[in-house]
Amino acid sequence: MDFTERVRGALLGGALGDALGWPVEFRRLDQIRAGYGPDGLTDLADAGRGGQVTDDTQMTLFTAEGLLRGGRPEDLHAAYRRWFLTQRLPGPVRDADGWLAAQDFLYASRAPGNACLTGVATDYRPAAPFGQDGPVNPHSKGCGTVMRSAPFGLIGLDPDQALHRAAVAAQLTHGHPTGYLAAGAFAALIALIAAGTPLRPAVDAVLTRLDALPRGRETADALRRALRVAAEGPGSAEAVERVGLGWIAEECLAVAVYAALVGEDARAALVLAVNHSGDSDSTGAVCGNLVGALHGLSGLPADWCELVEGREVVLQVADDLVTAFTLGDRTALDGRYPPGPAAA
Ligand SMILES: [Mg+2]
Numbered sequence: 404m405d406f407t408e409r410v411r412g413a414l415l416g417g418a419l420g421d422a423l424g425w426p427v428e429f430r431r432l433d434q435i436r437a438g439y440g441p442d443g444l445t446d447l448a449d450a451g452r453g454g455q456v457t458d459d460t461q462m463t464l465f466t467a468e469g470l471l472r473g474g475r476p477e478d479l480h481a482a483y484r485r486w487f488l489t490q491r492l493p494g495p496v497r498d499a500d501g502w503l504a505a506q507d508f509l510y511a512s513r514a515p516g517n518a519c520l521t522g523v524a525t526d527y528r529p530a531a532p533f534g535q536d537g538p539v540n541p542h543s544k545g546c547g548t549v550m551r552s553a554p555f556g557l558i559g560l561d562p563d564q565a566l567h568r569a570a571v572a573a574q575l576t577h578g579h580p581t582g583y584l585a586a587g588a589f590a591a592l593i594a595l596i597a598a599g600t601p602l603r604p605a606v607d608a609v610l611t612r613l614d615a616l617p618r619g620r621e622t623a624d625a626l627r628r629a630l631r632v633a634a635e636g637p638g639s640a641e642a643v644e645r646v647g648l649g650w651i652a653e654e655c656l657a658v659a660v661y662a663a664l665v666g667e668d669a670r671a672a673l674v675l676a677v678n679h680s681g682d683s684d685s686t687g688a689v690c691g692n693l694v695g696a697l698h699g700l701s702g703l704p705a706d707w708c709e710l711v712e713g714r715e716v717v718l719q720v721a722d723d724l725v726t727a728f729t730l731g732d733r734t735a736l737d738g739r740y741p742p743g744p745a746a747a
Contacts, residue, residue: 406729408699409597410557411721414463416669416695416703417553418711419447420687421459424677426450428457428514431680432640443640443678447707454710457513459688460717462486462551466572467720468503470554471727471736473743476530479572481743483523490515502739503720508713514684516547522576530574530583534617537578544582546655548573550685552586553692556593557721558728565594566612577652580618585652588613588622589689592660596696602663606630625653629661638665638675648681655682659689669694670704 427435427444435443444450462483469482485500489509499505518540528538536542555569556562570587577583588609595605610626613619629646636642638661646661647654659676666672669691676690677683695703700718708714723739726732 404599404699406597407722407725408701409696410725411700411718412695412698412703413553413557413593413597413692414467414695414717414721415700415708415711415714416673416691416693417463417688418456418460418691418713418717419695419703419707420673420676420689420691421456421684422452422454422711423447423450423673423707424683424685424687425455425457425513426452427677427683430683432644432678435678443674445674447704447710454707454712455511455513456508456712457511457684458490458515458519458547459550459685460713461489461509462519462547463553463688463692464503464509464717464720466551467554467557467724468501468740469572470558471723471740472501474568475743476571476575477527478743480523480527480575483519483575487520487523490520501741503716506713506716508716516545518543518545519547519551519576527575530571531578533570533584534580536580537574537583539574539576539578541578543577544579544585544652545577546649546652546682546685546689548577548582548586549589549652549655550688552590553593553689553696554724555590556595556696557597557724560594562591562594562608563612566591581621582652584613584616584619585622585625585656588619588626589656589692593692593696596693602660602693602697606660606664622653622656625657626660629657629664633661633664638662638671640675640678643675643679644681648679649686650682655685655689658686659693662686662690663693663697666694669698669702670707673704
């Protein structure tokens with residue numbers, strides 16, 4: 404499968420999982436079943452919110468934008484500041500800073516994470532060495548790090564570089580080592596899958612890296628729990644909840660990996676990823692990034708792709724990542740992604 408197909412699948416898959424999970428984000432499993440039937444929410448057409456996406460997709464797009472506008476931690480910080488404005492303003496300002504910030508649909512506030520908001524409200528601070536508490540929200544390990552980090556795995560970095568750069572950028576908002584290392588692990592996983600590695604060996608390769616990192620243990624334990632539960636039997640919501648609820652970074656990653664391992668196709672994986680009592684839109688988004696990278700855009704449910712909000716923008720950003728980082732051609736991109744000030 405061609406790399407572009409995987410990049411497009413990874414970003415649009417994330418949006419699908421986000422949109423499927425958002426209507427049930429704050430519902431317990433019994434409430435979801437009471438509302439949608441014994442199998443839970445199984446079709447985006449039944450979700451009732453017009454395919455809306457949330458902070459997970461918004462921030463993923465701004466991660467990609469930060470990479471396209473310089474890629475240094477300072478550039479990611481500036482990109483997340485532009486996302487922050489989308490959560491504070493009613494719509495794009497005239498002369499918005501870049502093409503992405505001019506997209507009207509991004510100006511919706513749908514339960515954004517507190518650490519993400521407070522983290523980017525502060526000035527840029529360089530990351531701490533891995534294993535130490537980061538400088539911003541040092542005790543936070545919410546899943547807001549993981550759910551935005553797929554683009555680090557989609558720009559042709561090797562898994563170690565993807566891990567490093569995602570974990571550094573995660574420290575812009577979350578300082579708990581598990582919070583930022585889980586994001587790094589996720590980016591490494593995406594990098595491996597996007598390069599053609601099947602999911603299970605990719606998880607094993609990431610576990611090897613986590614085992615070698617100071618404070619990598621919590622994330623490694625969560626991933627091993629996902630593998631163990633996946634080996635126990637067919638997928639179910641009860642099994643998902645034995646893996647975790649996804650509010651915290653390592654559980655979000657583990658639930659997404661579990662669903663991607665057990666679901667027989669992208670649709671089944673996404674349904675598993677959102678039907679539980681936890682953070683359904685984030686586990687859905689992260690699972691969607693994984694299955695999209697695995698199966699490509701054509702492996703995603705076509706009827707859901709038609710429904711999801713922002714589809715054209717998400718696919719444009721995917722193509723722009725490929726153009727800039729795989730084809731190495733920026734000539735058509737500077738209009739949409741003016742380089743950061745110090746990089747200009
Ligand atoms: Mg969300």
